[in-house]
Amino acid sequence: MAAQTSLKPTDPNIRLTEALCTSLRRRQIVGSLNVALATAALVQNIVRSARYSTIDELLSLIKAVGRKLIDANPKELASTNIIRRILRMIREEYRAAAAAHIVSGPPSAPETPYLGPTTPGLHAPSNHYLSQTSTAATNINEFQFFPSSGGGVGGNSGLTRQTSLSNFVAMRHSRAQLERSGSLVDMSLSASTSSLFSPVRGITPETPGVSTMSLNRVDSEEFMKHSARLKPILVQAIDEVVGELETTHEDVARGAKEHIHSSELILTMGHSKTVETFLKQAYKDRKFTVVVAESAPSYLGHSLATSLSSSGIPTLLIPDSSIHAILPRVTKVLLGAHAVLANGGLFALSGSLACALAAKTHSKPVVVTTGQFKFAPAWNLYHEYGAVDFQGPGAVIGMDGNGGGGGVEGVEVVDPYYDYIRPELVQLFVTNEGDHSPSYIYRLIKEAYDDEDVEL
Incomplete structure (x- = not known):
């Protein structure tokens, strides 16, 4: 395990990290997408300007930043999700570059002794064996062994090979010669994927002729030598992550017409940008009506209803107390998500749990629209409300409440910011x-992040 490394006090990235932590702590950055974009920008700046000599030092620096963001606001899971995503991409780029560097300059190996027809136990002409001039497309399995029926070499029935242990030994040595010469490595890779270190790129640890042990031999001195050329590739990889984040809403809404049909009555609440884009895209091909719960005490449903109605979508705004009453007429419940956990549960805006429970009572489907950057490798191991974030009760009791529920002493007001929705809902x-x-x-989380990054 690599030693933990942190930014030096004189590093300007320290100020950027502290500024982001302060914004998360004070809720000056609201929304998972905004948090993810701010985190990606910070990590990109660290990769571009921080000083490091090995890949392990760079990964350790990024992990240290991730731990600071967790301490600032443990409930903003999008920041650590982006950290894990970038860590995985950095490892992939480094392994590809290291593998291509090894293939471009393989170490010298002792020459394999020539095995020809004079070798005891082998009865075949010399041109029957694989040579180093064989092309990469040559398949060893094409060489068949047949029992001799014409008396061996010089027989009238033609030259054949005997099935013997010596023949298999010869084939093994011939394959070893091909591997050392690089003939078995597929060299038909596109020239557009040029490597950092050599003209060949796209080689991975799974590429024939490249072993994991060879990748491990790429030491820190080699990385330091080529780090100046590796940084732009890493920065470009983070740019791809940022571009994917910026188009999340449009990508989610791409198949909206497949989930919403004409004349449906859709229930939603709050103001999720993903849900808004999803509904507007679906309305281009389907005609339906949207019912928006106002989502007190934040009343974010008002802004969503205004946005949908301005786009020509028939919209009905209702109080939260009417959710259960209107659900028998609703055909589908559409919700956004703040974070999605590994067990399939999710955190959503306060009030979403009431919608999900009412939908289950009336056997209505609940569909959640979200980007995969919100998928977190965490399980809700505590009470359903143990991991829920809380906000001040001022919006509930009003500024004249004198610290109690409507001025009544001894009343504790709880105002959760999010609800936890169980996966079965x-x-x-x-x-x-x-x-x-x-x-x-x-399974999606398993494929998106490395196991060693689950705990930063």
Whole structure:
């Protein structure tokens, strides 16, 4: 395990990190997408300007920043998700560059002794064996062994090979010669994927002829030598993450017409930008009506209803107390998500749990629209409300409450910012990478992050 490394006190990235931590702590940055973009920008600046001599030092620096963001606001899971995503991309770029560097300059190896027809136990002409001039497309399996029927070499029935242990030994040595010469490595890779270190790129640890042991031999001195050329590639990789984040809403809404049909009555609440884009995209092909719960005490439903109605979508704004009464007429419940956990549960705006429970009572499907950057490798191991964030009760009791519920002493007012929705209350997740059931979320998280980054 690599030693933990942190930014030096004189590093200007310290101020940027502290500024982001302060913004998260004071809720000056609201929304998972805004948090993810701010985190990606910070990490990109660290990769571009921080000083490090090995890949382990760079990864340790980024992990140290991730731990600071967790301490600032443990409930903003999007920041650590982006940290994990970038860590994985850095490792992939480094391994590809290191593998290509090894393939471009393989170490010298002792020459394999020539095995020809004079070798005892072998009865075949010299041109029957594989040579180093064989092309990469040559397949060893094409050489068949047949029992001799014409008396061996010089027989009238033609030259054949005997099935013997010596023949298999010869084939093994011939394959070793090909591997040392690099003939077995597929050299038909596109020239557009040029490597950092050599003209060949795209070589991974799974590429034939490149072993994991060879990748481990790339030491810190080699990385230091080429770090100036590696930095732009890493910065470009983070740019791709930022570009994917910026188009999340459009990517999620791409298949909206497949989930919403004409004449449907859709219930939603709060003001999720993903839900808003999803509904507007679906209305281009389907005609339906949207019912928006006002989502007290934040009343974010008002802004969503205004935005939808200004786009020509028939919209009905209702108080939260009418959710259960209107659900028998609703055909589908559409919700946004603040974070999605590995068990398929999610955190959503306060009041979403009431919608989900009412939908289950009336057997209505609950569909969650979200980007995959909100998928977190965490499980809600505590009470349902143990991991929920709370805000001040001022919006509930009013400024004249004198610290108690409507001026009544001894009353404690709890105002949760998010609700935890259990996975059995959700039927489908619509993401920018496709549609998934809650039971498959853990697999997507397994593919998105490295195991060593689950705990930063």
